[in-house]
Amino acid sequence: LIPWLLLLGCTPAPDDWIEPSISAALDYRVDRTRVAAIRLDPPIQQSGGEVVVDALVLSPGPVAVRAVEGCGLRTDGPARVIGAACFSTPDLVFPIATRLPATWRAPDLSAAPGFVGCPRPPEGEPPWLEPNACQSVFPILVTADGDDDLGLGVVDVRLDVGREGGVPRPLHDQEIALEAEVLGDTVELRFTWTPDAPLFDDVTDLDTNLSLSARWLVDDGVLAGTGRTTVTRGSDGVWWTENALHIPDGYEGPLRVAAIFDLYAEDPNFPAAVWSDAAWRVATVEVSP
C-alpha cells in the first residue's frame, strides 16, 4: 500500500498532465536512448508500393536497432489502427526489418473488400474523403537497444488504395543545412531548408497548406530557444530557424546537436488529408577547456 501512495503523491493530477507540450520543449537532452524521429519515403504511402523507413536514433553510448515492426494491418479489408497500443497484442505484430533504413513492400489491397478508392475531387468541388474506404492505417514501431536501456518510436502509416493524383517527394538531405558558430560558451545554431524542387510535381503553390516546425536534441547544455522552435520562410524562399546552446561549465569532449525538421502539409489532391515528413541533421561540437 505504501509504495502505491508514494507513486500517487508524486504523480500530477490528471488536470496537470501537460507532458506532451513540456516534453517536446524541455526534454531535449540525449540522456537516454531515444528514437527522435521516423520518416517514410514516399511521404504518402501506396497499397502495393515500396516504403523506405528511416529513423534518427540517439543514445549517450553505443546503440543498435533491434526491430522495425508493424501492427494491425489486414489484407481482408481496411484497418484503422493508430498509435502504439496495438503492439501489446503480439498476434497483430509483424516484422519489417532489423536495421535502418529498411525497405518494405506494402501488400496490394486493391482487391480487398471494403475499399472504394480515393477519387480526386472535381475542380472546385468540396473535398471528398472517406478514409476508411480508401486507406488502411497502421503503426510502425522502431525499437533500439542502448547500453542499458531501450528507445521506442512510433509512426502511423497510411496506405492509400486506388488513389488518383500525384504523391509528394520526400525531403532531400542535401536540402537541409545546420550551421553552428561558437561564441565563447555559446553555440549559435541555424537550421535551414532550401527546397531544390517542388514537393509535388503538379502543384506549384503549397505555401498556404504547408507548415514546418523544428525540434532539437543535445548531449548536454541548455538550449535558449528550448527544444522546439518556430520555422520561418524568408523572402528568398529559404525556411529557417535558430537556437543557441549554452555549454555547461567544465564540459569537455564532443557535444552532439541534432536538429529535426517536421513538415506537415495538406494533401492538394485531398484537402482534408494531412501528410508529414521529417529531415534531420546531427552536428558535433568539440569542446575543449
Added chain:
Amino acid sequence: VIALVLMACGGRPPELVAPLDLTFSGASGEVIELRFDAEDPDGDAVLFWWPEAPPGWAQASPGGPDVTWTVDAAALPTFGELILESGDGDAALHAVYPATFLLNE
C-alpha cells in the same frame, strides 16, 4: 500519508503574475523590452521558457525573465507558449500559458 508525500514532492507549480495577457504586438523593426514576473508557492526559483517564439525574441539570459523582442514582419503572426519551470530535474514542476505574437500594420 498522502499529505506528507505531497509536501515531500514539493507539489505546486509556479504561477505567472504579470503580464497575465500574453498577446504581444509590434511594428516591423520595432524593439520592445519585456519583463515577466512569476512566483512559486514553494519559494523555488522560476525559469521562463518560450518554445516557438518568433525570430527576434531574445532572452537576456537562458530561462531569465527579461526579453528583448525585435519585431520581424516576415515571421508573424506566431503562436507559442510560455512554460514556467521551478524545481530541478525529475522534481521540476511546470505551468504552460499560450502566447500570441501579432504585427501592427
